[in-house]
Amino acid sequence: MKQYAYYPGCSLESLAKDYQLSALEVSRALGLEMREIEDWNCCGATAYFPVDELLAYTLVARNLAIAEKTGLTDFVAPCSACFKNAYYTNAYLKKDPDLADHVNFALEEDNLHIAGIMNVRHLIEVILEDVGLEEIRKRIAHPLKGLRIAPYYGCQILRPRKDHEEVENPRYFEDLLSAIGAEPLEYASKTRCCGASLIITNRKAALEMVRILLKEAIDRGADVIATTCPMCNVNLQVYQSQVNREFGTEYSIPVMYFTQLMGMALGIASHRLGVAREPVPKAREAVTA
Amino acid sequence: MTAELSFSNEIINMMYATHGNPISLCLQCGTCSGTCPAVEFMDHTPRAIIGMIRENLKEEVLASNTYWTCASCYHCTVRCPAGIDIADMMYVLKRYSIWKRSYKEGLIGPDFAEAFVKMVVNSGKSYEPILATTYLPRFTAAQLVQEALTATGLVLKGKMPLLPKKIRRLKNFQRMVKRIIPLGEAS
Ligand code: SF4
Ligand code: SF4
Numbered sequence: 001m002k003q004y005a006y007y008p009g010c011s012l013e014s015l016a017k018d019y020q021l022s023a024l025e026v027s028r029a030l031g032l033e034m035r036e037i038e039d040w041n042c043c044g045a046t047a048y049f050p051v052d053e054l055l056a057y058t059l060v061a062r063n064l065a066i067a068e069k070t071g072l073t074d075f076v077a078p079c080s081a082c083f084k085n086a087y088y089t090n091a092y093l094k095k096d097p098d099l100a101d102h103v104n105f106a107l108e109e110d111n112l113h114i115a116g117i118m119n120v121r122h123l124i125e126v127i128l129e130d131v132g133l134e135e136i137r138k139r140i141a142h143p144l145k146g147l148r149i150a151p152y153y154g155c156q157i158l159r160p161r162k163d164h165e166e167v168e169n170p171r172y173f174e175d176l177l178s179a180i181g182a183e184p185l186e187y188a189s190k191t192r193c194c195g196a197s198l199i200i201t202n203r204k205a206a207l208e209m210v211r212i213l214l215k216e217a218i219d220r221g222a223d224v225i226a227t228t229c230p231m232c233n234v235n236l237q238v239y240q241s242q243v244n245r246e247f248g249t250e251y252s253i254p255v256m257y258f259t260q261l262m263g264m265a266l267g268i269a270s271h272r273l274g275v276a277r278e279p280v281p282k283a284r285e286a287v288t289a
Numbered sequence: 290m291t292a293e294l295s296f297s298n299e300i301i302n303m304m305y306a307t308h309g310n311p312i313s314l315c316l317q318c319g320t321c322s323g324t325c326p327a328v329e330f331m332d333h334t335p336r337a338i339i340g341m342i343r344e345n346l347k348e349e350v351l352a353s354n355t356y357w358t359c360a361s362c363y364h365c366t367v368r369c370p371a372g373i374d375i376a377d378m379m380y381v382l383k384r385y386s387i388w389k390r391s392y393k394e395g396l397i398g399p400d401f402a403e404a405f406v407k408m409v410v411n412s413g414k415s416y417e418p419i420l421a422t423t424y425l426p427r428f429t430a431a432q433l434v435q436e437a438l439t440a441t442g443l444v445l446k447g448k449m450p451l452l453p454k455k456i457r458r459l460k461n462f463q464r465m466v467k468r469i470i471p472l473g474e475a476s
Contacts, residue, residue: 010414039456041409042409051384051402053380053384055406058466058469106469109462109465109467110458110464110465155361155363159363159364159366160366167367192326193326193362198327201357201397201398202330205329205330205360206360
């Protein structure tokens, strides 16, 4: 079993417990051992950067430094915002020795030191690259036949661009959904922002952004929207009722983590994926059919 | 009298650490504004804000809600033909306005950002219900009812933990933060 330094992030301990459950179940089923790093702290999501840039880097660097101590090579985050923060902090510190010195000076207080040697990856990337579509296909017990899924990538997993990869029309999420037997839809809004923390700081703007995403998914006949990030998942799911109230719509579409869908296809019991709590009759039908 | 740095140079200096090109290269093409999913809620488009910075319109920029309406989605950044990291510039403007303690009245963003940092400095972790205290007082009665329904739903679904978590080496952690910003100044 390949081992990974796993950083769940704060959402997976609270609002996104279902993501935590399903991420760990699916990883185990696929032979990926996620070892949670010890005593990690909040990475700041999008909220530290407005206040102090150096502090923002230091808080993220502490987690990376703890991961470096494990001797493992890969730092894995299931949350897109955590992933983006860790990826760029790691890259910037490696590029900028002066910045690294400042950060390491602060890290001394916790007997830590960052060298910038971790390979920072999002969970979906690990599943796609280290397991691969072919192997996933082989392990599918209950293909999600006929389940129409809108693959929602969101922002932070794609942007800013890391290398020269495709950020306008990525396809890997669709490929993964096909591999588990589902029907991925062409979803033009798939990389459009869900509003992120504007849901708190500018509710009106965020609800409009969520409305656009829900509308397209529903217009295209999606049974479910699949996400790779707790922030997107909460905005799209929890705030549906507020969208309906604000715009007089009657949207009601389940929103699930890609790991919950994968888990169902792998034959893992839904309560172990945190699915029992979600209104997903269509997804269950697909599995039991 | 010492020559004061112009507002546009201040912002350009603060953007030195970001990873895109300087805003002096902006073509004013409007791609960023056309891309932005939040533009209709902004007082000025991203393109206009850049123009205003270059014109040194400091007061107008500080009075604008534009950067506090930015969701940090980086869509503008990946599309800008001049290679400017507009999303990072929005962060710079947020920092500048917090630093100057000058922002448009009624915005939740500045309080939220500071409350978030304070919360993390206190516990090492983030926890939604604590953050709620920064925005709930600004809600209308109808919004509060909606929020209560949403929150109750979350508790019923077992999604909301009852108590905030803390990291174990909190003392070390707080000393670490102190080496960056003297505690108290961040709050
Ligand atoms: S897209 Fe770039 S060049 Fe065009 S207006 Fe925006 S910042 Fe300027
Ligand atoms: S990063 Fe901000 S300014 Fe740029 S497109 Fe997204 S919301 Fe608009």
